[in-house]
Amino acid sequence: MQSRSYPEILADRKQLGPYPMEKLKYVDQPTTKITDNIQRIDEREHGFGQAFLGKFGPFVEKEIARFCEKYPISSAMWEMPPQFKLIADGEVAPNKAPIPQDPELLSRHIKSLGYFLRADIVGICRLPQWAVYSYNLKGNPVECNQKFAIVIVIDQDYETMKGSRGDDWISCSQSFLSYNTSAFIACTMAAYIRRLGYPARAHFEGATRSAYQVVVTPLLLLAGIGEICRAGIVLNPFLGTRFKASVVTTDLPLETDKPVDFGLQEFCQKCMKCAHECPAKAIPFGDKVMYNGYEVWRFDTERCTKYRITNQNGSACGRCIKVCPWNKPEGWTHDIVRWMVKHAPFLDKLIVKVDDIWGYGKQDIRYKWWFDLEDADGVLQIPGKSQD
């Protein structure tokens, strides 16, 4: 009855998590060209950083102070990050656990732990120093020298996205569902690795609390979660951009994943649905350009940030996530479309057209389970309704 202390036959399993990530085509270089000398980013220069520091004007600065608090669900979610911040890092056990120093096995072990903790996707890459912030929002230099980054992805919920317009009152809560749930997993995973005798720190959305020391987009790219899309963020073939991620950085010896190629660059070149639908007109229609060391569609951070923060008909915005043809539930019909995008890219335009005709990207009011409410000086009101 004594079971083995050692999961050596874990390698038998073809698919560790809910999505068949193992079946994707892995490539040596990301499908987005990256130059060799990317500069480290100052967190204060991020869209939200600039907004916090008043660089987008006083109205944006005033509105960002109630970014989560203006809607009662996202406001409730906002109680969580300060708690997680208390356990994001901690003491490392002085002795290393008697586990095999086999990076392949340890990666499969750590990914399985992530899936056990209910992550949707887990990927692993080396942590390049250019993906570490140079300074945080408070202007303090950031240091994070751990070798690996474990990326923990959580879906923002397909059904709720179906019921929403993408930029209505639930939008900020959709983001924080994924931020908080992935943070919850990251904190537990990091605490476990520290008990094995290796440093590990959880990085997650905590806004002014600076709980991210690392820039997530390049890590998603390097860890094989997806490709960079026209909207300037990473798109996963099974979730679209309908996710957020937290990260665990560590020195536990791990085997890394490689970037993926599922045909997105050619698809995004032709689709442009997000560019058409973006209420802030922040997503370009044109070709890719070199920007900050990446060859990408040149997304307008300022417009996007301002719109999300000052949206008066909702909280935040994820309309590009909502209308993207990759925003789909699981299902074999979508498996076929994914196969076509990869193997028959000449069909891309037709696929986008059929997607429109089928009604994808429209709001399905049967799935709207939440109330439209807005906090005005501590009192919840129905937005747009004149008050007594």
Added chain:
Amino acid sequence: MQSRSYPEILADRKQLGPYPMEKLKYVDQPTTKITDNIQRIDEREHGFGQAFLGKFGPFVEKEIARFCEKYPISSAMWEMPPQFKLIADGEVAPNKAPIPQDPELLSRHIKSLGYFLRADIVGICRLPQWAVYSYNLKGNPVECNQKFAIVIVIDQDYETMKGSRGDDWISCSQSFLSYNTSAFIACTMAAYIRRLGYPARAHFEGATRSAYQVVVTPLLLLAGIGEICRAGIVLNPFLGTRFKASVVTTDLPLETDKPVDFGLQEFCQKCMKCAHECPAKAIPFGDKVMYNGYEVWRFDTERCTKYRITNQNGSACGRCIKVCPWNKPEGWTHDIVRWMVKHAPFLDKLIVKVDDIWGYGKQDIRYKWWFDLEDADGVLQIPGKSQD
């Protein structure tokens, strides 16, 4: 483009969560007889309460102090409850939100929020005072006068259960996966309800921290999550007993669920697999008896508690969960068996036999992704291996 402030057509949806709970047969009285005068329980008289207070002897008292800490995953998980404790309750908004006072709508809204937050099952019942502890572990009187209990159920993970024996090193972590995940959801839900202007408190596993003020088993029964099984706990037709639950108590006006009947009493009468397999011999083979106001199979709490706390070949125990024929993944074959148990109970014995032949209840080592490790005075060791 302005969407409605009011989810009035939510009632259209036939199934709100991942499991077809809405299709079960709901009955006015639980299938377990309950007398009218159940006494409130003192938390110190619970199995774990008695162990804490030294009533099961010094070895049990010593071992309970390292119940979670002896294995590095459950130990990492143990960092979470103190954080949640800080936000389990809080200030209630002084003004009530402008939402319809429609209990049916509000129940569907709250359940949909729970499913959005990734709960597996959400059920609602009135909170009877006999389900509130009289005193907590510290000997302080407990008061909880809120009208309703929202029960949030989280699966302990089928695949991990497949890879385990049920009482090996991952067992305690399986429990805390569900305790912590449901607590995370309960804290967010309670914080949301307080913002709507109604009191709400999250109740969850925090051991000596007394984060539960309510007894979970009767609430699971009244909220229609399942029936009481031979092992003395509530069994859900889709998850078996492979779950734990947190609770939100509140005065938000809600419509309650009713108890369910899916044929379990007759099934458990014949099956006895858990009684055969229980390593503590805590589960009886005989008939139901009246005990503490419930007509139940008379489970031996002391044996079960002692075994879980002092298990030297693993951490905790969930062998009854593992071997139960209801411990199954989703799938139409299992839907058929569920139908047979309900409509053709004369087949129960045959079903149990086929379940055995099919190999259910056995450990499938391909799913064992964790290491066997044991903390000995702060140093992780391979259990059962003589140390240098």
